[in-house]
Amino acid sequence: MLAFRSSRLLDGHELTSPYKSLHDSYVSNRRDSKCPVSALLAAGCLLVLGILLAVAVIETLKNEDRIHEMGSGCVISPSIVLVESFPLGVDYGRKVKAGVNLFEAWKDLLSSASKQIDVASFYWCLTGEDISVNSSSDTPVPSTLTRSLDCRVQIRRVNFGRLTKGILHSKFWIVDGKHVYIGSANMDWRALTQVKELGVVIYNSSALAADLQKIFQSYWVTGRSNASIPDPWPSDYDTDINEERPLLLNLSGVESKAYITASPPVFCPDSRTRDLDAILSAIRGAQDFIHVAVMEFYPASKFFHHHGYWPVIEDALKRSAVDRNVSVCLLVSCGRETDPAVWPFIRSLDALHSPSDNINIAVRVFVIPAGNQSHIPYSRVNHNKYLVTDKVAYVGTSNWSADYFNTTAGVALVLSQDASGSSFHQQLRAVFDRDWSSRYSHPLADLHRIHDCAFSTSAPSQHET
Numbered sequence: 001m002l003a004f005r006s007s008r009l010l011d012g013h014e015l016t017s018p019y020k021s022l023h024d025s026y027v028s029n030r031r032d033s034k035c036p037v038s039a040l041l042a043a044g045c046l047l048v049l050g051i052l053l054a055v056a057v058i059e060t061l062k063n064e065d066r067i068h069e070m071g072s073g074c075v076i077s078p079s080i081v082l083v084e085s086f087p088l089g090v091d092y093g094r095k096v097k098a099g100v101n102l103f104e105a106w107k108d109l110l111s112s113a114s115k116q117i118d119v120a121s122f123y124w125c126l127t128g129e130d131i132s133v134n135s136s137s138d139t140p141v142p143s144t145l146t147r148s149l150d151c152r153v154q155i156r157r158v159n160f161g162r163l164t165k166g167i168l169h170s171k172f173w174i175v176d177g178k179h180v181y182i183g184s185a186n187m188d189w190r191a192l193t194q195v196k197e198l199g200v201v202i203y204n205s206s207a208l209a210a211d212l213q214k215i216f217q218s219y220w221v222t223g224r225s226n227a228s229i230p231d232p233w234p235s236d237y238d239t240d241i242n243e244e245r246p247l248l249l250n251l252s253g254v255e256s257k258a259y260i261t262a263s264p265p266v267f268c269p270d271s272r273t274r275d276l277d278a279i280l281s282a283i284r285g286a287q288d289f290i291h292v293a294v295m296e297f298y299p300a301s302k303f304f305h306h307h308g309y310w311p312v313i314e315d316a317l318k319r320s321a322v323d324r325n326v327s328v329c330l331l332v333s334c335g336r337e338t339d340p341a342v343w344p345f346i347r348s349l350d351a352l353h354s355p356s357d358n359i360n361i362a363v364r365v366f367v368i369p370a371g372n373q374s375h376i377p378y379s380r381v382n383h384n385k386y387l388v389t390d391k392v393a394y395v396g397t398s399n400w401s402a403d404y405f406n407t408t409a410g411v412a413l414v415l416s417q418d419a420s421g422s423s424f425h426q427q428l429r430a431v432f433d434r435d436w437s438s439r440y441s442h443p444l445a446d447l448h449r450i451h452d453c454a455f456s457t458s459a460p461s462q463h464e465t
């Protein structure tokens, strides 16, 4: 059994809201144990924030450094898949295209691992019991991950609260130094059955994996006790893959340019494109459309400067719409626990909608009915965080509010591809269109009728529109 599942760890760390629990209870930053991978994944809640795991799958490799390159001369062509999960009961009412099931993709990554799995995650929670919830929707998670292997696990907790006054909100995996996963899903059973998630898996790209490994390593070293943030970061953390010099690769047969962004800025060497900069240049570079799906859009700071105005992304969107007649669609999510403080800002963007004046900004709210699942906290929401324009696809892990780019750790994959009906870019575009025109997407004027959305009590009445 895993050493980290100690009652001491669980005591006093209720997961009432992981976002509120920015406490700094320190956890021994390195524990080694022999374990089956299944135990690793069914270990339940690790109710501290900012978890890194490094799993060496084959015991004999434990003294070796990480393996980045596969060391063979033959050309292995990389592939990409869009991965998604849908809350139980979500039904588009017609046959629609969807990504590969996230849970299947995770199982596939685990079963393909032969050397090492590195996981950066906000927190872990893999059973209903851990949050005192009875739900059969957690059973596929503990019961299916039954693969048994000898492995060695090292865990570190990065105290971002102390380092940047933020949190480690990144969610990514690196498998055997060649496959990577980046997406919105936390290591939480609810991500697989009760929350709508979107991510990307790239197989067989050791170059991209090695690049993401640098970000993992930056967390790993700051996960040492009393660690401080290097300034500047040593040259090992420099990257030669960024917005100016993206990686050229043939992804599932489509010529592509890719790079990985990071936040916060103090974790980025100069050569790493910052997450916010990538978003802004995607918005500024769009000529035709900008489609955004984010859990939360809040042009202010919540934690650092309480409610300090931060219109950086909002200005860029408005400028593209007003100055260049780019069509902007913003799909935000709303659930029972959504913070109503975002609502005035959402309405103000929607108020600009005026096609007759050539201002094509449209806002919709995605609401997933809680139905008979309302006993499960922090579920039944669209947790997606992506952007697709006529030029690029961006899949990230951050909400669009100030703290996420300034103090909180997040990553994103930015991709531009040759036009092709089967490219990831086109798939992401189709996913956005599917959701935008679905029964779960509502114009603001209709929200007063939608009871599973925290905005409904403050929604404008119909005569106002």
Ligand SMILES: *[C@@H]1O[C@H](CO)[C@@H](O)[C@H](O)[C@H]1NC(C)=O
Pocket (backbone or CB within 6 Å): 076, 077, 078, 079, 203, 204
């Ligand atoms: C990765 O490359 C290997 C070796 O060429 C191949 O067998 C495997 O199918 C590839 N994986 C994917 C998911 O494309």
Ligand SMILES: *[C@@H]1O[C@H](CO)[C@@H](O)[C@H](O)[C@H]1NC(C)=O
Pocket (backbone or CB within 6 Å): 132, 133, 134
């Ligand atoms: C969950 O259900 C079991 C029996 O089905 C019951 O004994 C237990 O008290 C329930 N727990 C909660 C938190 O409702």
Ligand SMILES: *[C@@H]1O[C@H](CO)[C@@H](O)[C@H](O)[C@H]1NC(C)=O
Pocket (backbone or CB within 6 Å): 225, 226
């Ligand atoms: C960390 O810092 C504290 C106080 O600054 C000190 O007491 C402690 O010994 C340090 N721990 C390590 C492992 O350096």
Ligand SMILES: *[C@@H]1O[C@H](CO)[C@@H](O)[C@H](O)[C@H]1NC(C)=O
Pocket (backbone or CB within 6 Å): 077, 250, 252, 253, 254, 255
């Ligand atoms: C990209 O890969 C596909 C097969 O995966 C191949 O048919 C195509 O020729 C490749 N394109 C280039 C430019 O290498």
Ligand SMILES: *[C@@H]1O[C@H](CO)[C@@H](O)[C@H](O)[C@H]1NC(C)=O
Pocket (backbone or CB within 6 Å): 325, 326, 327, 358, 360
């Ligand atoms: C602005 O874009 C819309 C399509 O989004 C188009 O119908 C309209 O003609 C464009 N207006 C101008 C002035 O280019």
Ligand SMILES: *[C@@H]1O[C@H](CO)[C@@H](O)[C@H](O)[C@H]1NC(C)=O
Pocket (backbone or CB within 6 Å): 089, 371, 372
């Ligand atoms: C919950 O509702 C769904 C349909 O809305 C139904 O199929 C399912 O049986 C219900 N589950 C329980 C435990 O009532």
Ligand SMILES: *[C@@H]1O[C@H](CO)[C@@H](O)[C@H](O)[C@H]1NC(C)=O
Pocket (backbone or CB within 6 Å): 019, 295, 296, 298, 302, 339, 383, 399, 401
């Ligand atoms: C950001 O997203 C999380 C879920 O990922 C949500 O619970 C939270 O309220 C959001 N907003 C902020 C500012 O943290």
Ligand SMILES: *[C@@H]1O[C@H](CO)[C@@H](O)[C@H](O)[C@H]1NC(C)=O
Pocket (backbone or CB within 6 Å): 301, 304, 305, 308, 310, 402, 403, 406, 407
């Ligand atoms: C970002 O964080 C820095 C400290 O790291 C702070 O000085 C600055 O005011 C913050 N900016 C915003 C917009 O919150």
